Amino acid sequence: MDAMDVDYLNELLEQDVEIREKIKQQVSDLDKKVRVMVGILIKIHSTPTDTLPPLLDSVRPILRSCHDTSAALASLVPPNQFWRWKEMWSNSLRTAVYSAALVEYLSSGSLITLSQASEVLGIKEEWADRFSIAVEDYLHGLISLVNELSRLAVNAVTLGDYEAPLRISVFVKDIFAGFSMLNLKNDTLRRRFDSLKYDLKKIEEVVYDVSLRKLTDSTKSAVRK
Amino acid sequence: MDAMDVDYLNELLEQDVEIREKIKQQVSDLDKKVRVMVGILIKIHSTPTDTLPPLLDSVRPILRSCHDTSAALASLVPPNQFWRWKEMWSNSLRTAVYSAALVEYLSSGSLITLSQASEVLGIKEEWADRFSIAVEDYLHGLISLVNELSRLAVNAVTLGDYEAPLRISVFVKDIFAGFSMLNLKNDTLRRRFDSLKYDLKKIEEVVYDVSLRKLTDSTKSAVRK
Amino acid sequence: MDAMDVDYLNELLEQDVEIREKIKQQVSDLDKKVRVMVGILIKIHSTPTDTLPPLLDSVRPILRSCHDTSAALASLVPPNQFWRWKEMWSNSLRTAVYSAALVEYLSSGSLITLSQASEVLGIKEEWADRFSIAVEDYLHGLISLVNELSRLAVNAVTLGDYEAPLRISVFVKDIFAGFSMLNLKNDTLRRRFDSLKYDLKKIEEVVYDVSLRKLTDSTKSAVRK
Amino acid sequence: MDAMDVDYLNELLEQDVEIREKIKQQVSDLDKKVRVMVGILIKIHSTPTDTLPPLLDSVRPILRSCHDTSAALASLVPPNQFWRWKEMWSNSLRTAVYSAALVEYLSSGSLITLSQASEVLGIKEEWADRFSIAVEDYLHGLISLVNELSRLAVNAVTLGDYEAPLRISVFVKDIFAGFSMLNLKNDTLRRRFDSLKYDLKKIEEVVYDVSLRKLTDSTKSAVRK
Amino acid sequence: MDAMDVDYLNELLEQDVEIREKIKQQVSDLDKKVRVMVGILIKIHSTPTDTLPPLLDSVRPILRSCHDTSAALASLVPPNQFWRWKEMWSNSLRTAVYSAALVEYLSSGSLITLSQASEVLGIKEEWADRFSIAVEDYLHGLISLVNELSRLAVNAVTLGDYEAPLRISVFVKDIFAGFSMLNLKNDTLRRRFDSLKYDLKKIEEVVYDVSLRKLTDSTKSAVRK
Amino acid sequence: MDAMDVDYLNELLEQDVEIREKIKQQVSDLDKKVRVMVGILIKIHSTPTDTLPPLLDSVRPILRSCHDTSAALASLVPPNQFWRWKEMWSNSLRTAVYSAALVEYLSSGSLITLSQASEVLGIKEEWADRFSIAVEDYLHGLISLVNELSRLAVNAVTLGDYEAPLRISVFVKDIFAGFSMLNLKNDTLRRRFDSLKYDLKKIEEVVYDVSLRKLTDSTKSAVRK
Amino acid sequence: MSFQPIFSQFQLELDDHNDRRERLIKASRDVTNLSKKVIFLLHRIVNEDAQDYRAHSKHACERGIEKLREVRDIYAAIKPEVQGDSFWHHHHSISPGLQEYIEALSFAHYLGHGTLITFNQVQAALSDDLGAPYFPLPKEDYLLGLSDLTGELMRFAISGFSRKGGRARAVQVCNFVRDCKSDFDRFAPFVKGLRKKQVVTSQSLEKIEHAVYAIVVRTSEYDLPQEILDDIIGQSMSS
Amino acid sequence: MSFQPIFSQFQLELDDHNDRRERLIKASRDVTNLSKKVIFLLHRIVNEDAQDYRAHSKHACERGIEKLREVRDIYAAIKPEVQGDSFWHHHHSISPGLQEYIEALSFAHYLGHGTLITFNQVQAALSDDLGAPYFPLPKEDYLLGLSDLTGELMRFAISGFSRKGGRARAVQVCNFVRDCKSDFDRFAPFVKGLRKKQVVTSQSLEKIEHAVYAIVVRTSEYDLPQEILDDIIGQSMSS
Numbered sequence A, B, C, D, E, F: 001m002d003a004m005d006v007d008y009l010n011e012l013l014e015q016d017v018e019i020r021e022k023i024k025q026q027v028s029d030l031d032k033k034v035r036v037m038v039g040i041l042i043k044i045h046s047t048p049t050d051t052l053p054p055l056l057d058s059v060r061p062i063l064r065s066c067h068d069t070s071a072a073l074a075s076l077v078p079p080n081q082f083w084r085w086k087e088m089w090s091n092s093l094r095t096a097v098y099s100a101a102l103v104e105y106l107s108s109g110s111l112i113t114l115s116q117a118s119e120v121l122g123i124k125e126e127w128a129d130r131f132s133i134a135v136e137d138y139l140h141g142l143i144s145l146v147n148e149l150s151r152l153a154v155n156a157v158t159l160g161d162y163e164a165p166l167r168i169s170v171f172v173k174d175i176f177a178g179f180s181m182l183n184l185k186n187d188t189l190r191r192r193f194d195s196l197k198y199d200l201k202k203i204e205e206v207v208y209d210v211s212l213r214k215l216t217d218s219t220k221s222a223v224r225k
Numbered sequence G, H: 001m002s003f004q005p006i007f008s009q010f011q012l013e014l015d016d017h018n019d020r021r022e023r024l025i026k027a028s029r030d031v032t033n034l035s036k037k038v039i040f041l042l043h044r045i046v047n048e049d050a051q052d053y054r055a056h057s058k059h060a061c062e063r064g065i066e067k068l069r070e071v072r073d074i075y076a077a078i079k080p081e082v083q084g085d086s087f088w089h090h091h092h093s094i095s096p097g098l099q100e101y102i103e104a105l106s107f108a109h110y111l112g113h114g115t116l117i118t119f120n121q122v123q124a125a126l127s128d129d130l131g132a133p134y135f136p137l138p139k140e141d142y143l144l145g146l147s148d149l150t151g152e153l154m155r156f157a158i159s160g161f162s163r164k165g166g167r168a169r170a171v172q173v174c175n176f177v178r179d180c181k182s183d184f185d186r187f188a189p190f191v192k193g194l195r196k197k198q199v200v201t202s203q204s205l206e207k208i209e210h211a212v213y214a215i216v217v218r219t220s221e222y223d224l225p226q227e228i229l230d231d232i233i234g235q236s237m238s239s
């Protein structure tokens, strides 16, 4: 029975069970952080634009705290086994990317890049074979960003900000154009991208409403003059 | 639109399609070789023990020709992506392991180890993150070996070889004991292992029949004398 | 199997069948009451705000009639077995909670608490290990409330009431924020909460439509002045 | 082999085959008629209200031509076997009921009754044990009617008819209230009824859009006062 | 709301609910009896042939007690609605037929006919439009009989009865030939009949084992001659 | 859609329906013939070898009667559309091939070739683009032949014929080796071929049993020598 | 083995068939990819800003047809493999790519002509320059390919919403898709798989209907002509 | 947010519940793993060669029961979490491990005593040294756990086939499993999931029946007593 080397084989088989257990725990941690961020970011819809900065500031430390989770996951995954385990954290990581992207847009008006997102979440390039943001996870994050911005366009008007929808419209159209140039397979990503059309349409309707109102107002005021 | 860097993302997405295509081709090649070996090894059931060596000799060059396929696959799989693609060749590789193991048993009467199997198929240790024999694939190969040996026990008797079943019985019991000590999850491997019991039982029945016949014959001859 | 055990187990199992049968009957009773309430409450969508009170008054006696059912169920369930049987009445109870919550909101504009809901439905605290409103059932009731209010926001406008949507918006956003604090598992509650987003969006859009037109109106009136 | 009486059993089994074949043919005929009606009725979505009458007139002869099919089916089904075969025509008959109901609503604004539907399709009361409209089939027809009307509310507005949605809203709410009082089991009918909520909501939103913009005569005049 | 005539429709729908409830109860009764019989008949596999009669005698009174259930069901089903409700008792009735058929075979060695089965279970011919044994239910019962007999062939040998398999083989081949001549549709019955092949094969293998070793009287005597 | 196109396509589609209907009828005819042959051939398992010839003779006229069906099908299928319609008769034709192959083996001990099978069933070479035996259908027929022969090996021993299993073993091993040369896709044929292993095993075990007991003349004489 | 000669023949035939099958599947996959890319391209072009929409749209059509010539090259290459009864033997392998091609082709055609491409026009596109067909066009593939078109038209209508004239075009597309649905419904019982696609078409239709409705409702408040409204939007969007 | 106080309370409750649930699932998973290992261990021990089978089998039982004490430790540790109505709240989380434990326990018990462990014996094994139960044993789990036992007994009977006395034991197991099946059939309509497990039991039973049948057929040719046959086999196997 030497030949089969039962102990060696058994060890290999049991390691997996243990790794799975530990990754699960880290992902559950990441999940908690992500949920807190989402909970805070919900408030952008009732926060006037000029009081946004403190709200965003309260998210940043949580984003930073993801560095620990990232490091932990990178150390748990055995070298070269990124693709074996990545399904376990995909969902949570996508939402983390979304949070980082939303903070970035609301702070600077610009689109977070994949490498910026990695940096924000403390994911080092040298971990590529163990823990990184897969392209599709980054793109899922962007789609969630657009979903949220379409709601924001509506609520901004309610809060009296008539400029935000226009800015959002330009930004989202750019993202949409970018996605159009990607060769997506017929999978979840593709389906979610297809649904972006409705977000885009909603935003355009808001811009349209606002422009027409402005026109009527200006005509009126023109008349008054 | 810079931020999203469409070309870069597209490149990443398209690479996968191409890799998949190329791996498929190599696997189809491996498959052909494996099928030829299986076709030759079928004949052990009608080949008397003393004329086995030439039959085994005709399999060896084909086993060696797998080195090329192994090297090709190792060069196709990007570093660290072993786990992403391995499902594609699992089936073929298991049958290759089975062929190597059968040749080994019939030549030397011993059990091929995981590292011997890798060597026979020309799989280098340094490719571990791209192409290697996963433990479970090795074990699947062994189960196929036992399936075949249980048939061989029956046919050996028909061919007049009453010793082979005993040898097979001892060998298979050792493998069975080895498997019993592994902590298998409830998956295909576990189910196939459970089915080994019937092979084992079949072999034992043959041994039993043969021993009893010998006894009766010897009693008879004893009586006659 | 031990003969005594067979009889003993059989007896236990038949007892359960009997309890189940009796609970079923009570739940079917509760169900009828609940269906009548839902049938009446459907009419809020076509009832002008000022004629709501009599409609709500017609629901209250039915809510009170649930006290009997509650008492009956509390007496049927064996001590400590609340969680064993609760699936049987969950759906009906959730709808009863929803009815109570809707009546409360439309009467007082405030959110019914869990203990208020228990009181309205005649569920005593000392029955906690046999019959009570589980947190999740209460939360399900609230989600149904939000579903209904999003429809009401739309229909209020049709009925000429432009203030209701705003009130609903504030109320629902508060509930939504409350839910966001909760760590829901991946179950029905979670999925239903996720779908609240769409109700919220709908309400926001109504508020948006109304504000946008008020803007013009106020400008108009401002202009007129 | 006497005992099994193959001939007798075969006769029983073959009768069924023949009846099935013949019913199939009639159902296929009914299906063709039904498909033509549906094809014509699709056009209501692009036909202005005042030119509807000729369109409806072109459907009526086809409805009448169903009398033959009904008579044929009633003569094919053996006495007492209505429930055995009804699955075969349920789908087609439901769509026929839907067509009749839609024509009725668009002509007279009223809801077709079960006995009116039977009359329109030429189904005689004395065939009850062989061919009739089962309650559930009638109700399925009504649900299809509501599905279509919810789309019509949308398209009527596109065609410039702002009154139709209001009429549809009142009509559908009545049907909905009726259904709410029925004791439906947890089957397809129940599920389809549950989905009516979405149609109702959609219609309410159309009425909302129209009222918000004070486009209907009724709202306009209300405003004027 | 008159048109939909909710009360009338509800009455039609509710009648069914009540009938269903009552039939359910009777079927549950029948089920209990059937389960007891099956529980007793399991013991044929460990009962030597010569002590079978008392075992069969203990089943007969239970078969007789089914008369009550049959009468009750016949009185519950409304005229002409046999085909509407039969699914509810099909399973139990098939098992009752199987029990009657097994008792018949073990007592007299002959195949129970459809009308004998009806008689044993107290099902009167004049109930044909309300309660009877449908051909397919009878055939399902026979298939279960064959399933059981194939196991009995094996266990009879274990109990030292080498003649039983031969008798079973002849009996089952006759049933199999009968089925082959039936024009079965592609449904459950067909699939179960197709699986009879395996039972037949198993029985043939038992007969083979017994003949090979010349264990039966017939073979022994054949050899002796 | 172009009006002319609609009519044109409709016409084409209805033509197909008609062809399908007519082919169905012929196939149903063929099916009846095939079922009769299978019914007769079932009896080989209880027919002693020396009385087989009359049984086979009774099959031959039915095989010949297939010529008409073949001619009818060849005239129904439009030129070049063999592969479009062949699914319709595949099953029946495979069983016809099986019948012809079994008759051939039992008469002459040899394997029927594809062209012999075509001739027996009256299929002319010049119909190749409309009606012929596809390679896979021929192979399916052979697999059915092996399935049946494995049962025959068992039953022959029961009937006292100890030579038949040996002959069958040699014949089936040759067929099996032939199949092993083929590169089958992962379809039904592949799965059925994979299952041949079990038939082969069964036959080998019968030969084993017989050789072990030295029951055959050959083994007996071998031993004697 | 005594049956070697018999089976050797089959071995050759099956290997030949499998190889051909592999080649055709590869070709079909290439056709699918090319067609999908053309569909993407068409969407991209029509989403670009342009002064004269009609000319721009014709230009898109031309670009699409031109790019689709690569598909014809593929079909020309496999022509020898799908002659005679071989076509129906391999129809399963060819069908997916063919339908995607028809989808792309009909989309380009719609953009250029505003009509549904006819059966003969598709068959002509599947023929060489002398008019000899590479293979016969099965009507099933024609219908199934077209029924996918409605999904693309929905995307086209909705994402072109804010372009100049986009609203009017959405109304046109809406009526066009409704007619398609009505026509295809007649064929549904005859063509396997069409019924399922019709469900998708219905959904697409409803989405367009809703979009068109939204336009009408929103513009109903203002007594301005569509043209002027378009201008206003155009200005504010480009700002 | 004005409802903060209301929801804060729920937040605490739900978090507490989730945490407890996680702990219990973890515990249940540990119980499952331990029990599975004990089942493996039992198979391994009984497959060892031994002179006195009865003593060896008793020894296996003891080893198993001893190893299963670790499970009792786990249950002792979670006892406070599953008191009162909390048990049924978390029953879903506890149930899988509990059934696996009962399977292992009943297997050990069968090896030691040749009988089916009774309900009270299992409840006793789920109690502390003073006899106080860690939690009430649900009859459903008792029955479902036992019905998995038949699968292990099948493996036991078939893989012990060639040991000394293995044939006689297989006959015993066969009758035992047949009785189990008959008894459990009565409960099947009352216990969710039992019917499905009974199907597996039937299959196991048939497998054992077939193995036993094979013994009888094989030994029928020789007029030798079972004991002597066993010896002959033993000799040739060990050679």
Ligand SMILES: [Mn+2]
Pocket: G103, G148, G151, G152
């Ligand atoms: Mn598409």
Ligand SMILES: [Mn+2]
Pocket: H103, H148, H151, H152
């Ligand atoms: Mn187990």
